[in-house]
Amino acid sequence: MNLNQLELLRVLKDTQFNQSKAAEIMHVVQSAASRQLQLLEEELGSPLYERHGKKLLGLTPLGEQVMEQVDRINQAKKNILSIADDFRENRNGALHIATTHTQAKYLLPEPVQKFREKYPGITIYMVQSSPQDLIDQLHQHRADIAICTEKLDEDEKLVVKSCYEWQHIAVVPRHHPLAQGDVTLGRLAAFPILTYSQGYTGRSNIEKAFKNAGKELDITLSAADSDIIKTYVRLGLGVGIIAGTSYESRNDNDLVARDLSHLIPRSVTKIAYLKQLYLPTYLQYFINELLSKAAKEHQY
Structure with a gap:
C-alpha cells in the first residue's frame, strides 16, 4: 500500500x-x-x-x-x-467560505472587509448554496467554513458554533390589512405566504409554528433570496416571511415589517468546520470577527 x-x-x-x-x-x-x-x-x-x-x-x-x-x-x-504556513507566518493563500445569500449579504461584509485589511494576500472565495450543499462543500474540502441556520447541528463530524440569534418578520405593502393591528398565525394564514425554500433560513421553524397551531401554511412562492421575496411582496403576491436581518429600513421603507418573534421560534445562525481541520491563524481571526460582529449587533 x-x-x-x-x-x-x-x-x-x-x-x-x-x-x-x-x-x-x-x-x-x-x-x-x-x-x-x-x-x-x-x-x-x-x-x-x-x-x-x-x-x-x-x-x-x-x-x-x-x-x-x-x-x-x-x-x-x-x-x-x-x-507549515502558520509556522512561516505565510500570509498568502485562500479562504473558502460556504454560506447562504442572507448571511453573505447581511452578516459577512464587515468581517470580510476587516479580514482583507489584515490579510491582503489571501484570496477569498465565497460559494452561496443550500445548507446541505454547504455541508457537502466542507466534506469535499471545497470550503473551510460554512455559515447558515439549518442542518449544521445534524452532522456529528462538524464543530458547530452559535453565531447569533434572530427572528422572522412579516413584510407587507403599507396599504395591506396586516400593516396594522395584532398579528396572529390565524391572520397570517388567511393570506398567501412568500418565504424561503425548504432548508433555508429557518423555514423549518415557520412550518413548525403553523403546524403546532393547527393552521394551514399556504406558501405560493419560495426562494432562497430575501430580496426576491420582497420583490414579489411589492407586486402584491402575498405576505413575505423573512429574516428580520433582511429588512433594510432605508431601502425597504415602502414595506411594513411586523415582528413575529411571539409566533415563530427564534432561529440561530451557526458557523461550522470539520472537526479534523487545523485552524490556521487567519481562519481563527475570521471566525472571531464573525462572532464579534454578531455579538455586537445581535446581542447573542
Whole structure:
C-alpha cells in the first residue's frame, strides 16, 4: 500500500468512480490506474468497489470504511501544509467560505472587509448554496467554513458554533390589512405566504409554528433570496416571511415589517468546520470577527 494508491481512491470518489477521469487527474494512463487499484485490493484481500464488467458502480462495505480513513489522511495532508504556513507566518493563500445569500449579504461584509485589511494576500472565495450543499462543500474540502441556520447541528463530524440569534418578520405593502393591528398565525394564514425554500433560513421553524397551531401554511412562492421575496411582496403576491436581518429600513421603507418573534421560534445562525481541520491563524481571526460582529449587533 502506498500514498498514490490512496490518492487514487480519493480521486475516484471525486470523479464519481470514473476511471479515465481519475487517471487523467493522476497523470497516468488508465491501465496503470486500474493496475494500482487491483494491487491494493489484492493486498487488502477484498474488493473495494462494486463492478459491472470494468465499470465501477460504487463502494463495497469495506470500501466505505477505507474511504473514511482516506478522507482523514487527505485532511491530515492539508493540515500539515496549513501548520507549515502558520509556522512561516505565510500570509498568502485562500479562504473558502460556504454560506447562504442572507448571511453573505447581511452578516459577512464587515468581517470580510476587516479580514482583507489584515490579510491582503489571501484570496477569498465565497460559494452561496443550500445548507446541505454547504455541508457537502466542507466534506469535499471545497470550503473551510460554512455559515447558515439549518442542518449544521445534524452532522456529528462538524464543530458547530452559535453565531447569533434572530427572528422572522412579516413584510407587507403599507396599504395591506396586516400593516396594522395584532398579528396572529390565524391572520397570517388567511393570506398567501412568500418565504424561503425548504432548508433555508429557518423555514423549518415557520412550518413548525403553523403546524403546532393547527393552521394551514399556504406558501405560493419560495426562494432562497430575501430580496426576491420582497420583490414579489411589492407586486402584491402575498405576505413575505423573512429574516428580520433582511429588512433594510432605508431601502425597504415602502414595506411594513411586523415582528413575529411571539409566533415563530427564534432561529440561530451557526458557523461550522470539520472537526479534523487545523485552524490556521487567519481562519481563527475570521471566525472571531464573525462572532464579534454578531455579538455586537445581535446581542447573542
